[in-house]
Amino acid sequence: MTQYLLRLFVSGQSPTTRRTIATLERICEQEFAGQYTIEVIDVAEHPELAEQERILATPTLIKQLPRPVRRVIGHLADAEQVLMGLDLLHLDEPMDRHDDGAVPRSEQAL
Amino acid sequence: MEKLSTGVAGLDHITDGGLPTGRTTLVAGSAGCGKTVLAVQFLVSGIEHYGQPGVFVTFEETPDDIRANVAAFGWRIEEYERDGLLTFVDASPEPSGAETVIGHFDFSGLLARVGHAVSKTAAVRLSIDSLGSIFDRYDSGASARRELARIVTRVKQMGVTSLITAERLEEHGGVARFGVEEFVADNVIVLRNTLAAERRRRTIEILKMRGAGHRKGEFPFTLIGGDVDASDTGFVVIPLSAMMLDHDSTTVRISSGNDELDLMCGGGFYRDSVVLVSGATGTGKTLMATKFVANGADQAHRCLMFAFEESHSQLVRNASSWGIDLRSYEDSGQLRIISRYPEADSLEDHLVAIKAQIDVFGPDRIAIDSLSALDRVSTERGFREFAIALTSFLKERKIASLLTTTTPSLLGGDSVTDAHVSTTTDSIILLRYVEVEGQMRRAITVLKMRGSQHDRSIREFLIDDTGLRIGDPFQRFTGIISGHVGPLRDSAGD
Numbered sequence: 001m002t003q004y005l006l007r008l009f010v011s012g013q014s015p016t017t018r019r020t021i022a023t024l025e026r027i028c029e030q031e032f033a034g035q036y037t038i039e040v041i042d043v044a045e046h047p048e049l050a051e052q053e054r055i056l057a058t059p060t061l062i063k064q065l066p067r068p069v070r071r072v073i074g075h076l077a078d079a080e081q082v083l084m085g086l087d088l089l090h091l092d093e094p095m096d097r098h099d100d101g102a103v104p105r106s107e108q109a110l
Numbered sequence: 111m112e113k114l115s116t117g118v119a120g121l122d123h124i125t126d127g128g129l130p131t132g133r134t135t136l137v138a139g140s141a142g143c144g145k146t147v148l149a150v151q152f153l154v155s156g157i158e159h160y161g162q163p164g165v166f167v168t169f170e171e172t173p174d175d176i177r178a179n180v181a182a183f184g185w186r187i188e189e190y191e192r193d194g195l196l197t198f199v200d201a202s203p204e205p206s207g208a209e210t211v212i213g214h215f216d217f218s219g220l221l222a223r224v225g226h227a228v229s230k231t232a233a234v235r236l237s238i239d240s241l242g243s244i245f246d247r248y249d250s251g252a253s254a255r256r257e258l259a260r261i262v263t264r265v266k267q268m269g270v271t272s273l274i275t276a277e278r279l280e281e282h283g284g285v286a287r288f289g290v291e292e293f294v295a296d297n298v299i300v301l302r303n304t305l306a307a308e309r310r311r312r313t314i315e316i317l318k319m320r321g322a323g324h325r326k327g328e329f330p331f332t333l334i335g336g337d338v339d340a341s342d343t344g345f346v347v348i349p350l351s352a353m354m355l356d357h358d359s360t361t362v363r364i365s366s367g368n369d370e371l372d373l374m375c376g377g378g379f380y381r382d383s384v385v386l387v388s389g390a391t392g393t394g395k396t397l398m399a400t401k402f403v404a405n406g407a408d409q410a411h412r413c414l415m416f417a418f419e420e421s422h423s424q425l426v427r428n429a430s431s432w433g434i435d436l437r438s439y440e441d442s443g444q445l446r447i448i449s450r451y452p453e454a455d456s457l458e459d460h461l462v463a464i465k466a467q468i469d470v471f472g473p474d475r476i477a478i479d480s481l482s483a484l485d486r487v488s489t490e491r492g493f494r495e496f497a498i499a500l501t502s503f504l505k506e507r508k509i510a511s512l513l514t515t516t517t518p519s520l521l522g523g524d525s526v527t528d529a530h531v532s533t534t535t536d537s538i539i540l541l542r543y544v545e546v547e548g549q550m551r552r553a554i555t556v557l558k559m560r561g562s563q564h565d566r567s568i569r570e571f572l573i574d575d576t577g578l579r580i581g582d583p584f585q586r587f588t589g590i591i592s593g594h595v596g597p598l599r600d601s602a603g604d
Contacts, residue, residue, distance in 0.1 A: 012218075016214075050223050055222075055223070056201055057215040057218075057248065058216060072212055073211045074212040075212075075214050075215070
């Protein structure tokens with residue numbers, strides 16, 4: 001069950017891009033194991049998706065779910081800052097309570 | 111070098127044909143000087159006149175704002191978008207603004223979108239408005255310069271002719287705010303919006319045009335709404351060097367409306383000449399202008415009269431006191447009178463309005479009474495530019511023109527206007543008051559008559575209910591024109 005849907009817009013396959021993807025996977029594995037999906041989109045290959053989401057900078061990480069949508073720009077150096085930017089920092093302990101509230105709401109939104 | 115028309119006739123003129131094809135041109139200017147209008151007009155002109163599609167990248171205003179703002183110029187933006195001729199890339203700030211910056215980034219996302227829009231639209235022209243503002247949103251500090259250079263370099267590789275606007279923080283000093291814009295672009299145009307002698311003055315200057323010729327110096331420009339009955343809308347540049355001295359000249363003469371004056375001029379004015387009538391207030395300038403258009407209308411010439419000193423009804427009333435019925439000429443469509451208050455507009459707007467009237471009405475003769483009334487609304491420099499631009503336009507159109515100017519002093523003297531206009535006019539007629547033997551009398555002389563013999567004497571004239579009656583020369587006096595009249599010393603007595 002995907003509870004966390006994250007889309008990462010990158011440009012090309014540079015070492016920095018690979019490192020950004022790896023950082024994001026590590027954060028997700030650590031915090032939301034088994035509950036997340038990451039979509040990586042290369043703007044050079046899919047400019048129409050970049051247009052749709054009005055992407056200017058790369059990398060841009062969009063947290064589609066749970067709502068509200070949040071964006072983080074830049075190479076994701078610091079895990080704590082990334083979570084804060086996505087509004088996900090304090091979800092650890094009260095996870096169960098949030099589950100009940102957040103999931104149906106996101107499904108409605110979809 | 112091949113160039114693309116900008117859609118602004120005056121700008122095409124000073125750039126010797128427009129923007130160099132396949133290159134980037136930076137247009138730098140402070141807020142509110144008309145950058146966005148020029149950026150849109152560049153695309154609209156390509157679509158309307160050359161079938162060249164365009165892409166507009168907007169960083170500040172939303173596409174909706176731009177559609178609404180340029181609607182006043184009569185450009186059918188939405189229609190072009192529907193037909194796939196124009197595509198917006200919306201890079202305006204997200205209303206939510208919920209973005210956090212963590213670590214380094216670049217603008218590849220933007221470049222991918224621009225490249226996509228360019229290929230999808232098959233764009234020939236690209237406008238970016240305004241480049242620097244993206245760096246305000248992302249506090250990227252030192253990397254702004256590097257990114258800016260990268261964006262411009264990538265745009266060059268897209269094979270389009272691009273116009274990129276940039277914000278200037280002040281009217282003087284650096285070309286644009288990041289200090290690198292002018293080095294990465296091939297060409298640089300600066301727009302200025304300054305306050306001189308309490309008048310707003312907008313000018314455009316081509317600072318650099320790599321490998322291509324252009325005119326030097328600042329040229330005035332203005333913005334004209336599409337509701338005005340004009341051939342020019344939007345961004346209108348007034349080129350001073352439009353004056354080409356290769357006009358063919360004619361030997362056909364027309365009447366000034368006064369038989370004696372025609373004789374003094376050697377048989378009348380040339381049909382394509384610009385005549386300046388200079389005189390103090392009350393010397394009969396308006397009368398001469400009125401006679402000139404009435405005579406034209408009598409001969410089925412189309413005549414246009416601009417009055418900047420009197421209202422329409424005053425003009426009609428004065429004319430009727432000299433036995434001229436202006437209303438009947440207007441009713442028959444031979445004459446159009448436009449009376450405007452000089453202060454109602456800026457000088458640039460007056461010039462554009464005069465040109466528009468000429469384009470629409472297509473006159474054979476024009477009278478402007480008086481040109482000097484317009485020097486109240488401008489600086490001396492602005493007025494000189496106006497006078498040159500106007501007279502060169504009249505000559506280009508080969509319209510018989512009579513311009514009046516008012517001298518500030520009653521006796522003798524000349525006006526600022528005379529100095530600026532006299533070299534570009536073909537003929538000059540002076541009307542002067544003369545104080546002779548305790549009486550104010552009037553004198554007329556033809557100072558210059560290009561390409562023709564003329565009477566060089568200074569004659570006395572009267573104004574009665576038929577108009578201007580020219581009499582005998584003042585033979586016994588000197589110093590009439592300078593205003594210091596004295597008896598002519600008899601050479602035989604010396």
